[in-house]
Structures are given as C-alpha cells and as structure tokens.
Amino acid sequence: MPAPEPSPPRSSLPAAASRSGANVLAEAAARAHDIKAATGARPPAPSSPAPPPVDVLPADLPTAEAGTPGADVDRILRGPSGLGTAGLHLARREEPPTPSAPPAVPAEGTPVPGLYHHPVPEPDPVRVEEVSRRIKAWALDEVDLYPDEWEEQFDGFSVGRYMVACHPDAPTVDHLMLATRLMVAENAVDDCYCEDHGGSPIGLGGRLLLAHTALDALHTTREYQPRWAESLHSDAPRRAYRSAMEYFVRAAGASQADRYRHDMARLHMGYLAEAAWAQTDHVPEVWEYLAMRQFNNFRPCPTITDTVGGYELPADLHAQPAMQRVIALAGNATTIVNDLYSYTKELAGPGRHLNLPVVIAEREGLSDRDAYLKAVEVHNDLMHDFEAEAAAAAVAFPIPTVQRFLRGVAAWVDGNHYWHQTNTFRYSLPDFW
Numbered sequence: 001m002p003a004p005e006p007s008p009p010r011s012s013l014p015a016a017a018s019r020s021g022a023n024v025l026a027e028a029a030a031r032a033h034d035i036k037a038a039t040g041a042r043p044p045a046p047s048s049p050a051p052p053p054v055d056v057l058p059a060d061l062p063t064a065e066a067g068t069p070g071a072d073v074d075r076i077l078r079g080p081s082g083l084g085t086a087g088l089h090l091a092r093r094e095e096p097p098t099p100s101a102p103p104a105v106p107a108e109g110t111p112v113p114g115l116y117h118h119p120v121p122e123p124d125p126v127r128v129e130e131v132s133r134r135i136k137a138w139a140l141d142e143v144d145l146y147p148d149e150w151e152e153q154f155d156g157f158s159v160g161r162y163m164v165a166c167h168p169d170a171p172t173v174d175h176l177m178l179a180t181r182l183m184v185a186e187n188a189v190d191d192c193y194c195e196d197h198g199g200s201p202i203g204l205g206g207r208l209l210l211a212h213t214a215l216d217a218l219h220t221t222r223e224y225q226p227r228w229a230e231s232l233h234s235d236a237p238r239r240a241y242r243s244a245m246e247y248f249v250r251a252a253g254a255s256q257a258d259r260y261r262h263d264m265a266r267l268h269m270g271y272l273a274e275a276a277w278a279q280t281d282h283v284p285e286v287w288e289y290l291a292m293r294q295f296n297n298f299r300p301c302p303t304i305t306d307t308v309g310g311y312e313l314p315a316d317l318h319a320q321p322a323m324q325r326v327i328a329l330a331g332n333a334t335t336i337v338n339d340l341y342s343y344t345k346e347l348a349g350p351g352r353h354l355n356l357p358v359v360i361a362e363r364e365g366l367s368d369r370d371a372y373l374k375a376v377e378v379h380n381d382l383m384h385d386f387e388a389e390a391a392a393a394a395v396a397f398p399i400p401t402v403q404r405f406l407r408g409v410a411a412w413v414d415g416n417h418y419w420h421q422t423n424t425f426r427y428s429l430p431d432f433w
C-alpha cells in the first residue's frame, strides 16, 4: 500500500498574507534564505572591470523629524532592532571600505518651504564619482547617447549623485549601475521624444511604442525580425533602452523584469495623455491632471529597489493591493516633488507646460503663489498617506523582503527629494516666500 501523501505545508503567515497565493507560501518557506539575502545579494552581470573599492555607508535610512506624522512610521520602516535582527536590515556593502575616502561636501539648494520631507545623509562621494565615471563611459562608448553640445546638461543632471542617494542599500557599484542606466535611458526618451531635445506630441505614440519594444521584445516572423532588431540601434533613446534593459534583465528575476516592463508601459501611457492634452492646449481638471501624473511618474524607479538591492520581492507580494497603494502613493509624492522643483524651469520654457501648480491656478482660479502653496499641501498629504500605508503594509506582511522593499521605496522617496533640492544646475525655486 502506498505511503499516505504528506499534508501540504501550512503557512505561518498572517491571514492577509496567506491568501496571496503560492509564492507567498514559498516566501514563508524561504524566510531563512531571505534573512541571509538581506545581508548578501544577487550579483548583477558585471558591466565593466571590477570597480575600485568604495566606502562603507551606514545601512540605516534617515529618520523622520521628531514630532512629524512620519515619526512612528519611520520606526517601523527602519526595521526591527535588538538581538538577532541585524540580518533584516538593508544590505551591508560587499565592497571593502576605503579609509581615505574624501568627506562628502554638503549639498547646495534650499528645500521648498513647508514641504514635508526627510533630509538624507550626503551620498558617498566615492560611489558618486565611480557611478558618474561609468555612466558617462556607457553613454558615450556603448550607446552613443548624446552629441558633444549636450555634455554640460548630461553632467549637470548629476545622475550618479541621484542614484547613490536613492539606493543606499545597493551592495555594489554594479548594482547601482542597473538603476543609473535605466534612469538615463528614461530621461533620453522623455527629452528626445517628448520634451526638451526635439520632442513633440506629434507622432509620439508611434515613437514610444517602437521604443517600448526595446524593453518588451517583438516576437514576429523570421522575415520581419531583423528589421526590428536593427531598429533598436537607430536612435539614442532606443539604443539606451535596449542596452540598459539588457543589463537589467541579466540581474533581475523574470517577474522583476516583467514588473519593470509593466511600469514602463504605464509611464508611456502617461506621456501619451500629456501629449494629447498639449496638442489641443487642454488644461485638465486637477484630479485629471493627478491621474495623468500617476502614470507619467517616477514609479519605475523605486520599484526596482529590490533588484538594485540584490534581492527579490516576490510577484504575489508586489501585486497585493496594499503594496500597490504604497507604490502608487510613493510614485505620486515623488512626482509632485518634481512639479514643485521644476516649476520655474517649466514656466520659462516655450508654450504652456502642465504641472500641478499651473493646473491648480488655472482650474481653481488661484494666484500663482496660492496655487503653488496648495500644490505643496497636496504633496504633503500624499507623503503622509504613503507613510501611513507603508506602515500598515509592514505590519500586515511581517516578512523580511516586504520590510526591506518598503524601506527601499522610502529611501528612494527621500533620495529623490534630496536630488531635486540640490540640483541647482537644473532647478530653482520661485520667489513666493
């Protein structure tokens, strides 16, 4: 007589988590592995020769200011403390420290008065320098990204400082490069197809769709495949997307790569709505603008925090409605930060550029100043909601990868604010105070 089947493993997770499918059960089984992964990392495909050693950053995230609504949540997002919990924190660096690393120079720039945010420590200058060196080499030598005249703008964008600030738990510079290439490629598409460098709403849909195939490959017949493959080398945005995605896919799990493709499809849909409104000079209602900006949004950047951290948030946990809400609120807060810091730049550009203060002024009949101040309040409400929902998700899913992912998203939010505040080459504040 055959031996009875062993009973299926039972989840030790709370009810909310155990409803979320097979991957969550596997997650529970792999918890011990995750704890190890929180201090180790999935290695990305190396992009170039091994980097020089970099300094060791403190792995903790910045704390919320005392007395702010974020103070409680910050304690949760900072993760557990006490004996035996070290493995649940952000990864320690794999690269050895450089004792002679130069001290970080304090950042320039003033925060928007009244903007709820968390200051971050200066990003490690050694990492910043190395990422900046490598990204320029990639842009020039691997994807021929820009003509000489755009060099100052490329440098002024300070993408190395941006990505080091946003990913304090990246175990190596190779991991940071995954985010940095994608960030540069995303901006190349925005600049060259949509905005500053020859972009236009006219014909944007066709250009975006074809560029999207650099992220989400065309599967077609033998006759047409080579023409498509060639097309991926035919302009800078497509070369950048193709190459950055190739590196990313080599480091990411299949569901992480698919998550990124989905987020980029969302982004492209947002670009199209913005372009359609620009073509007819339509000013949407405020809530409609916010809906467009939820898609034309930084979301694809914080959602790769696990790949850049060298671990994976399982797809079923990423798909949880609570997690989706946290991600959407984080993306929306970070994107309204852009609207506030880029306000004067966009006002100075040709034509009307929609951003939240402009739309509030137009649709709610407020002065430019009052509309700007109202946009600050909208941002602050989004930030408080993000933090409250992240805290609730951290409690609902007491799983190391969830906690680490939430901390990674929060770190991205703070690093994004830091970069906007300190990028005085690109942004300046209006004279409203």
Ligand SMILES: CC(C)=CCC/C(C)=C(\C)COP(=O)(O)OP(=O)(O)O
Pocket: 183, 186, 187, 190, 267, 296, 297, 298, 299, 300, 301, 335, 338, 339, 342
């Ligand atoms: C990096 C990335 C995914 C960008 C996508 C959307 C995007 C370009 C932004 C959210 C930034 O907004 P904006 O186009 O207004 O940028 P600038 O104000 O010109 O810096």
Ligand SMILES: [Mg+2]
Pocket: 338, 339, 342, 343, 346, 355
């Ligand atoms: Mg802007």
